[in-house]
Each structure stands twice: as structure tokens, then as C-alpha cells.
Amino acid sequence: MFVDRLLASALCGFARALTGVRALWLGSEPDARPRVYFANHRSHGDFVLIWASLPPPLRRRTRPVAGADYWLTTPLRRFLINRVFRGVCIDRRPGRSGPNPVAQMGEALTAGESLILFPEGTRNMGDGLLPFKSGLHHLARAHPEAELIPVWIENLGRVMPKGSLIPVPLLCTLSFGPPLAPIDGESRDAFLARARTALLDLAPPAD
Amino acid sequence: MPSLPAPAPRSLTWPRPPTEPMNASHDLIAVFGGIFGLLAVFSLIGAGLKYRVARGEPHGVIDNLNARIKAWWAMIALIGAAIWIGPWGVIALFAFISFQCLREFISLTHTRLGDHRALLWSFFVFLPAQYWLIATHWYGLFSILIPVTPSCCCPSPRPWGPTPRASWNGQPRSSGG
Numbered sequence: 001m002f003v004d005r006l007l008a009s010a011l012c013g014f015a016r017a018l019t020g021v022r023a024l025w026l027g028s029e030p031d032a033r034p035r036v037y038f039a040n041h042r043s044h045g046d047f048v049l050i051w052a053s054l055p056p057p058l059r060r061r062t063r064p065v066a067g068a069d070y071w072l073t074t075p076l077r078r079f080l081i082n083r084v085f086r087g088v089c090i091d092r093r094p095g096r097s098g099p100n101p102v103a104q105m106g107e108a109l110t111a112g113e114s115l116i117l118f119p120e121g122t123r124n125m126g127d128g129l130l131p132f133k134s135g136l137h138h139l140a141r142a143h144p145e146a147e148l149i150p151v152w153i154e155n156l157g158r159v160m161p162k163g164s165l166i167p168v169p170l171l172c173t174l175s176f177g178p179p180l181a182p183i184d185g186e187s188r189d190a191f192l193a194r195a196r197t198a199l200l201d202l203a204p205p206a207d
Numbered sequence: 208m209p210s211l212p213a214p215a216p217r218s219l220t221w222p223r224p225p226t227e228p229m230n231a232s233h234d235l236i237a238v239f240g241g242i243f244g245l246l247a248v249f250s251l252i253g254a255g256l257k258y259r260v261a262r263g264e265p266h267g268v269i270d271n272l273n274a275r276i277k278a279w280w281a282m283i284a285l286i287g288a289a290i291w292i293g294p295w296g297v298i299a300l301f302a303f304i305s306f307q308c309l310r311e312f313i314s315l316t317h318t319r320l321g322d323h324r325a326l327l328w329s330f331f332v333f334l335p336a337q338y339w340l341i342a343t344h345w346y347g348l349f350s351i352l353i354p355v356t357p358s359c360c361c362p363s364p365r366p367w368g369p370t371p372r373a374s375w376n377g378q379p380r381s382s383g384g
Binding site: 020158164169 | 306310311313314318320323326327330331
């Protein structure tokens with residue numbers, strides 16, 4: 001337990017030193033209530049960086065949602081995701097038979113914890129955003145008490161892109177946007193489009 | 208007309224210790240004493256303005272001035288410490304400043320996925336190598352290292368070693384180099 005927490009702090013410290021991460025709270029503040037932070041996904045470091053920008057007391061109560069098909073395949077990955085990051089591992093294959101991912105994520109929210117979710121469903125290799133998966137919509141409908149906070153992660157995809165092992169020490173910025181307004185009978189596609197726009201609004205203008 | 212001193216013989220033996228270690232001479236003490244004295248006066252004025260004009264409340268202009276004075280303290284202290292350590296200290300300080308500048312410059316520049324390996328070489332090999340060559344007085348190699356070596360190798364899609372597998376998926380390959 002102690003080793004896990006020490007490792008988690010060490011990883012956060014390393015991520016902060018490497019990226020000099022700056023958190024901009026634009027329309028929301030750090031808060032202990034259950035939240036779903038949804039962010040663009042380009043690198044494994046993404047949730048470490050969101051973690052590192054939260055105040056330490058909130059860090060232990062914020063859990064990343066991770067793909068079981070990737071994170072549960074080797075002993076090291078299993079140790080990291082289960083013990084160090086305390087991730088919620090979901091099965092993202094189409095023909096799954098295990099527990100319902102939305103129910104798994106909901107358990108954490110019911111327990112008063114927050115989630116870090118990447119609604120694109122995978123690491124994005126290009127710029128911009130991929131279309132969102134529907135999990136965010138199901139989660140928002142099942143847990144209206146949880147706040148949905150968009151988080152735009154700038155530059156981390158260049159620090160450590162998919163497939164590379166050594167990071168380049170570029171400076172990263174995280175923009176935390178205002179909470180997304182509740183659904184209120186909105187259709188799935190309309191809601192996902194609204195969430196996607198809210199996230200894109202935080203991105204710096206393209207050059 | 209006084210004759211110029213003969214240039215020191217150039218040699219390529221390395222690593223050679225830096226010549227003429229700097230001592231904290233009277234001049235340096237006078238310069239830094241003067242700067243620190245001025246900074247102390249500035250800090251006092253800043254604190255006075257904060258107390259008398261802003262009355263301890265947040266004040267845009269005065270807070271900005273005080274933040275700048277604090278930054279000057281930090282900069283002068285760093286340079287002072289580097290000079291006190293000697294040539295290696297100054298070289299290390301400037302290597303660190305170069306690293307930070309390159310970091311900030313590349314952060315603002317548009318780079319592609321395929322540039323990742325070239326960036327790694329720039330940050331972790333060529334930048335430290337430049338300063339190591341300065342420290343060991345290997346001027347011949349220093350003057351041609353950046354113009355010749357990285358500019359030949361880094362723009363290539365495969366600069367020394369396999370490119371990350373990911374950069375071949377869905378990313379247009381650069382046509383050049």
C-alpha cells in the first residue's frame with residue numbers, strides 16, 4: 001500500500017518535472033464531489049498528467065478508466081493499473097460477456113470517487129478529436145449527480161506519442177472547462193456532439 | 208604599438224580542463240555587491256509601495272513590479288552562484304538555459320509525429336554535446352557539430368534507428384530527406 005502510493009507520487013513528480021505542466025481552471029475549480037473528467041487521449045501519460053494537476057487529496061479519489069485488453073495483459077501493466085493508478089478496467093471489445101462497463105464506472109461514482117475518461121476510446125494518432133464512444137452518454141444518464149468536466153490536454157501527444165518509449169521534455173498545458181449542463185432528454189448523438197464541442201472549445205486555435 | 212600576445216597553440220587533446228579558473232576577485236565582489244545593494248533598495252521601495260499605496264490589498268501594477276524584483280533576485284543569485292563555482296558552473300547554467308529555451312521554442316512550434324526521434328536527438332544528445340565541447344575547448348568540432356551532423360541525419364525519416372512503429376500508421380510520410 002505504502003509502496004503503491006510512493007510510486008504514484010513519484011510518477012506524478014516525474015510527469016510534472018518532465019512537462020512543467022500548467023493547469024488552467026477555466027470555469028471550474030478543484031472539488032471533492034464525484035466528477036467525470038473527460039479528455040482527449042494521445043498518450044499513456046494523459047491520466048498521469050490530469051492526476052498530477054489535481055490537489056493531492058483529490059488524487060487518491062480520482063480513478064482512470066482503462067481498457068482491460070491493454071492493461072491486464074502483462075504483470076507489470078496489471079500492477080500499475082490495479083495498485084498504483086487504481087484504474088477501473090473495462091472490457092472494450094464488442095462481443096464482451098463480463099460486467100457492464102457503465103455499471104463498473106458507476107460503482108466508483110456511487111462510492112464518491114471521480115473518474116478520468118477518454119471518450120475517444122483509444123489513443124488518437126492525429127490532431128483534433130475522434131468521434132466519441134457512447135459510454136459517456138450512458139454514464140451521464142445513469143449518474144446525473146456527477147459533474148462532467150472537459151479537460152483539454154495540450155502537447156502531451158508530442159511528448160510521448162503512441163509507440164515511443166523515450167519522452168521529449170516539451171511544456172504541457174491542461175485546460176479544465178466548465179461542467180457540462182445536464183442531459184434532460186437529449187438524444188445520444190446530440191449529447192455526444194455537445195460534449196465533443198465543449199472539449200474542442202478548450203483547444204488552442206490551430207496554427 | 209603594443210604587440211598582440213601570441214595565440215595559444217590549438218590542440219585536439221581532450222578532455223582538457225578549462226584554463227584560467229576564475230577567482231572571486233575584488234572587481235567581481237564590487238559588481239555583485241553593487242547589484243545586490245541596488246536590489247535591496249528596489250525591494251524596500253516595492254515593499255513600501257505595497258504597504259503605503261496598495262495598503263496590503265492586491266494591486267496590479269505594484270504586484271507586477273514586486274514579482275519582477277523577485278525574479279531579478281533569482282536571476283542574479285543564479286548567475287552569481289555560477290560564477291562563484293567557476294567556468295563549469297557558468298557552462299552548466301547556460302546549458303540549462305539553452306535546454307529551457309529549446310523546450311519552450313519546440314513547445315510553440317508545430318511538429319509532426321515523425322519528428323519525435325529527431326527531437327530526442329536534439330534534446331538529449333546534441334545540446335549536451337555542444338556544451339561538453341565548449342567545456343573541453345574542442346572548438347574545431349564545436350563549430351561544425353550542429354551545421355553538419357544533425358542537419359544531415361535528423362531530417363531523415365529514419366535517423367539512426369527504427370522510427371516508432373506508430374508513425375507509419377495513418378501519418379503521411381514526409382517527402383523530403
